[in-house]
Amino acid sequence: MLDFIDDLGHGIYAIDTGFQRPRFDAAYLMVEDGRAAFIDTGTNHAVPRLLAALNALGLHADAVDWVIPTHVHLDHAGGVGLLMEALPHARALVHPRGLRHLVNPTALWLSALGVYGEEEMQRSYGKLVPVPAERAEASHDEQFIHLAGRPLRLIDTPGHARHHHAIWDERSRSWFTGDTFGLSYRAFDVDGRAWILPTSTPVQFEPDALKATVARLLAAEPLAMQVTHYGRIGGSVDEVRRLAAEMLAQVDEMVALARSLREAPARHELLKAALLDGYLARLRAHGHAAGAGAAEWLALDAELNAQGLEVWLDRDA
Structure with a gap:
């Protein structure tokens, strides 16, 4: 194969x-x-x-x-x-x-x-x-x-x-x-x-x-x-x-985070950084070292998820 x-x-x-x-x-x-x-x-x-x-x-x-x-x-x-x-x-x-x-x-x-x-x-x-x-x-x-x-x-x-x-x-x-x-x-x-x-x-x-x-x-x-x-x-x-429970708990956290930053200056950068920090914390709780390599791997997801949350946040408003 x-x-x-x-x-x-x-x-x-x-x-x-x-x-x-x-x-x-x-x-x-x-x-x-x-x-x-x-x-x-x-x-x-x-x-x-x-x-x-x-x-x-x-x-x-x-x-x-x-x-x-x-x-x-x-x-x-x-x-x-x-x-x-x-x-x-x-x-x-x-x-x-x-x-x-x-x-x-x-x-x-x-x-x-x-x-x-x-x-x-x-x-x-x-x-x-x-x-x-x-x-x-x-x-x-x-x-x-x-x-x-x-x-x-x-x-x-x-x-x-x-x-x-x-x-x-x-x-x-x-x-x-x-x-x-x-x-x-x-x-x-x-x-x-x-x-x-x-x-x-x-x-x-x-x-x-x-x-x-x-x-x-x-x-x-x-x-x-x-x-x-x-x-x-x-x-x-x-x-x-x-x-499923793990994923949906994160959805709730992401939504709450986005709403808390709705009016923040530099909203996108704050949201992206907070998402990445949250992913790494959960990854460590999972038992993974979550070092620099993990942060690099997840950086694109944090960027795209921040963009998507902002589109949703503005539509929700």
């Missing part, structure tokens, strides 16, 4: 897309009876890895039936159009609020450009390729599709973004959660226990909607969550619930 592929069992493989740093951004490949589906794709730069994963598993490009981004943020869906060019029989299944942005990615590009800037957009994402409208369709809440007879259930999961859905796989009793179940980096595992933090990346963070989404995910009593950043977490219903 290639070193950027993790076999998670049940015909599910996590593919390290190579975005930003190792084991940071995953695309998932599900294989059932010789047919395949991708859930999230990473960026354009990930496409060679995705195709190499198919080849490593002895599958041809025409074996892929579905490409399903959890939402249209570019670290999840930036490579959908380019990947679809290589998959002659695949259809893209996209949240109805995100579909038009993959068929015509101009607005998507401009929105991300405002967050990251031109240089970073070119370096990290490359030119976005439109998905042909005739090969794309909108999902709907409580939709079921099948991969070689294997049922997959899609539900609407707002909170991180309004164009977000999650995918339930009964075989593995796991959700593919995109960003609605937060971020959990394997570098911060301690004695096999995962650590988690929420993501409020701009521009549609909604804490109440996120809490309702997490409650809905937990209602299925999942054994695991397949998060894009990064990999399979959980292992039991109780462990998934522990992770």
Whole structure:
């Protein structure tokens, strides 16, 4: 097996897309009876890895039936159009609020450009390729599709973004959660226990909607969550619930912090610094040393979460 592929069992493989740093951004490949589906794709730069994963598993490009981004943020869906060019029989299944942005990615590009800037957009994402409208369709809440007879259930999961859905796989009793179940980096595992933090990346963070989404995910009593950043977490219903409680407690703390700094001068810098301090404190409580390397790893999340909280804070006002 290639070193950027993790076999998670049940015909599910996590593919390290190579975005930003190792084991940071995953695309998932599900294989059932010789047919395949991708859930999230990473960026354009990930496409060679995705195709190499198919080849490593002895599958041809025409074996892929579905490409399903959890939402249209570019670290999840930036490579959908380019990947679809290589998959002659695949259809893209996209949240109805995100579909038009993959068929015509101009607005998507401009929105991300405002967050990251031109240089970073070119370096990290490359030119976005439109998905042909005739090969794309909108999902709907409580939709079921099948991969070689294997049922997959899609539900609407707002909170991180309004164009977000999650995918339930009964075989593995796991959700593919995109960003609605937060971020959990394997570098911060301690004695096999995962650590988690929420993501409020701009521009549609909604804490109440996120809490309702997490409650809905937990209602299925999942054994695991397949998060894009990064990999399979959980292992039991109780462990998934522990992770959910940890994440939602942080959501409440982040919201309270943002409100306390609503009128503060240099609000963004204060918010970013306080978020990072909070993450490092929780990481130490988890049993991790949380030194300079951890601070460097989490600096981007603190920056993006601060931006997202400020957008929400101004909208809330």
